[in-house]
Amino acid sequence: MASAVLAGPPQAPSAVLFMASDSASSPLAKRQIIVGVCGGIAAYKSADLVSKLVQSGAGVTVCMTNDAQKFVQPLTFEALSGKKVRTEIFDLADSSDPQHIALTEQSDLFIIAPATAHTIAKIAHGFCDDIISLLAIAAACPILLAPAMNNHMWENPIAQENVKKLSANKNYHLIGPDEGWLACRNTGPGRMSEPTKILEEAQRLLNK
Numbered sequence: 001m002a003s004a005v006l007a008g009p010p011q012a013p014s015a016v017l018f019m020a021s022d023s024a025s026s027p028l029a030k031r032q033i034i035v036g037v038c039g040g041i042a043a044y045k046s047a048d049l050v051s052k053l054v055q056s057g058a059g060v061t062v063c064m065t066n067d068a069q070k071f072v073q074p075l076t077f078e079a080l081s082g083k084k085v086r087t088e089i090f091d092l093a094d095s096s097d098p099q100h101i102a103l104t105e106q107s108d109l110f111i112i113a114p115a116t117a118h119t120i121a122k123i124a125h126g127f128c129d130d131i132i133s134l135l136a137i138a139a140a141c142p143i144l145l146a147p148a149m150n151n152h153m154w155e156n157p158i159a160q161e162n163v164k165k166l167s168a169n170k171n172y173h174l175i176g177p178d179e180g181w182l183a184c185r186n187t188g189p190g191r192m193s194e195p196t197k198i199l200e201e202a203q204r205l206l207n208k
């Protein structure tokens with residue numbers, strides 16, 4: 001005699017279904033976003049940012065400088081984004097786009113987080129000797145920079161001049177840095193804005 005099968009209580013929809021529903025209605029849904037990660041301790045926050053962007057329905061391609069790879073491995077971002085991480089200008093991920101410039105032509109937004117003083121200076125002066133500065137100079141899409149550095153570096157008049165120069169260009173937008181405890185044991189401005197704040201600013205820019 002077959003045993004009776006007892007029906008359990010109705011099952012709640014899975015978290016995956018909820019996430020799919022949320023991402024479908026997100027302002028970032030189906031948007032293509034580049035995330036540039038520069039060399040700083042705040043690079044660990046960028047992993048959270050990429051995860052949040054993907055969960056919001058965006059297609060995310062991560063680019064990293066050589067110094068960034070000393071803090072977080074490319075494999076981390078490949079797992080989170082589901083895409084190959086670009087680390088070199090002439091790394092032939094696509095033979096029709098040897099310098100990856102087409103990435104910016106296909107993207108709606110380029111987020112550089114953390115944006116170091118070095119990278120900000122290079123972009124402000126038109127230098128493009130790594131993957132992130134090259135894409136920034138070539139980008140037709142809006143660029144959102146999230147600076148992160150020592151408080152004295154941020155307050156340096158030369159750094160402020162570079163920031164002012166980029167801010168005067170309508171294609172560049174800055175968020176932060178925030179004030180607080182820094183990795184150098186100082187307290188002051190220089191913390192990269194939290195991923196949630198960067199996500200909100202990305203949504204605002206793309207809703208313009």
